[in-house]
Amino acid sequence: METHMKKTDSEAFERPILTVDVVLLTIHEGRLQVALSKRGADPFKGREALVGGFIHVGEDRDAEACAARVLKEKAGLREVYIEQLATFSGADRDPRGWSASIAYIALVPFERLKPAVGEGVALVPVDETRGLPFDHDRILTEALRRVRGKGAYSTLPTQLLGKTFTMSALLEVYETVMGVRLDQSSFRRKFAELDLIEEAGEERKPGRRPATVYRLKGKVSTFDRKL
Numbered sequence: 001m002e003t004h005m006k007k008t009d010s011e012a013f014e015r016p017i018l019t020v021d022v023v024l025l026t027i028h029e030g031r032l033q034v035a036l037s038k039r040g041a042d043p044f045k046g047r048e049a050l051v052g053g054f055i056h057v058g059e060d061r062d063a064e065a066c067a068a069r070v071l072k073e074k075a076g077l078r079e080v081y082i083e084q085l086a087t088f089s090g091a092d093r094d095p096r097g098w099s100a101s102i103a104y105i106a107l108v109p110f111e112r113l114k115p116a117v118g119e120g121v122a123l124v125p126v127d128e129t130r131g132l133p134f135d136h137d138r139i140l141t142e143a144l145r146r147v148r149g150k151g152a153y154s155t156l157p158t159q160l161l162g163k164t165f166t167m168s169a170l171l172e173v174y175e176t177v178m179g180v181r182l183d184q185s186s187f188r189r190k191f192a193e194l195d196l197i198e199e200a201g202e203e204r205k206p207g208r209r210p211a212t213v214y215r216l217k218g219k220v221s222t223f224d225r226k227l
Contacts, residue, residue, distance in 0.1 A: 016089075017099035020066045021052035021136065023085065023143035024075060024106045026113050026123065027160050032176050033123040034140060035113065036132075037074050043095045044133035048122055050140070051075060052101070063102040071106060075116045081159040081220065082106045085143055093135045103139045105147060107159035151177045154222040155196055164200045164213040167191075174227065182227060194223050 024035035036048040053070045060066040064082065071077040082104045089100035117123055126144055130137065151157045157177040161169060171187050191197060200215040 014098070017094055017096055018055050019052055019099065019101045020055060020063055020070060020104065021050045021088075021101045021139055022067050022070060022082070022104045022106050023140055024051050024071065024077075024108065024113075025126070025143075025147065025160070026108050026110045027173060027176055028110045028123055030172075030176065031125045031127075034126050034129055035075060035116075036122050036124055036129075037120055038122070039133070047133045048124075049133050050136045051121070064104070067102075067104045067106070075113060075121050077106075077108060077112060077116075080106050080108050080112075085139070085146060088135055088139055101134075101139070103143070105143050107147075107156070109160055109162050111162065148178050150222075152226045153224075155216055155220050158197075158216050159220065164203075164215050166203060166211045166213055168211075170197075170214070178227075187227060190225070190227055194225075196221065196223070 026033055026035065035051055037051050039045055039047050039049050051070060051074050053066070053074070055063065055066045056069070060069060064084070067082055068078075068080075071080055071082075085103040085105050087100055087102050089098075091098045093099055093101075113121070113123075126140065129140060132140065147156065151174060157173045158165070158170065160173050160177070165173075167188060170191070171182060171184060174187070175182055196217055197214040198217055200213050202210040203213045204210050
């Protein structure tokens with residue numbers, strides 16, 4: 001008597017493509033810029049895309065660990081601030097088939113990213129970035145919405161600075177990220193009231209008066225008012 005074994009779910013259903021994409025942002029030449037890497041294989045071979053890669057089941061503890069590995073391998077970065085943005089999925093986003101990408105935002109000072117620029121990484125101002133492969137335009141748009149919105153009520157933009165910074169540099173970063181002009185006196189007063197930064201010495205440059213430098217207290221945090 002002939003018998004037919006029922007296929008298990010893993011046998012009956014095709015597995016989706018699973019990747020991580022990182023919107024890696026920095027500030028260079030006074031503009032918010034995104035890091036792109038050239039694809040080495042099809043689809044879209046030779047095109048610049050967001051920094052990303054496949055999840056390695058035997059190597060990556062979770063999706064965030066995959067994002068950290070990708071940043072290390074493709075941009076030479078370790079211990080970068082990252083936060084999960086969203087999952088982008090569907091049958092039409094990748095020519096190879098049904099796929100899902102867990103997207104992250106990463107912020108880094110330019111000096112840390114500089115060694116990789118021109119060595120596999122290109123920087124493009126975010127307002128000039130168009131026509132990326134897959135759905136990377138959409139991912140970038142959502143990332144910018146998150147970063148610009150969150151910049152108004154958090155210390156997120158400080159991750160684009162070094163460990164210490166002047167108040168004028170802090171103001172400039174917030175204005176660049178949010179895309180608006182901020183009142184300098186009001187900005188200084190609010191940061192003093194929120195007690196989010198502390199003095200960390202002085203910065204001395206030839207021909208200039210010493211400037212007080214600050215550092216962030218603790219990790220990235222939100223506050224209950226808008227700048």
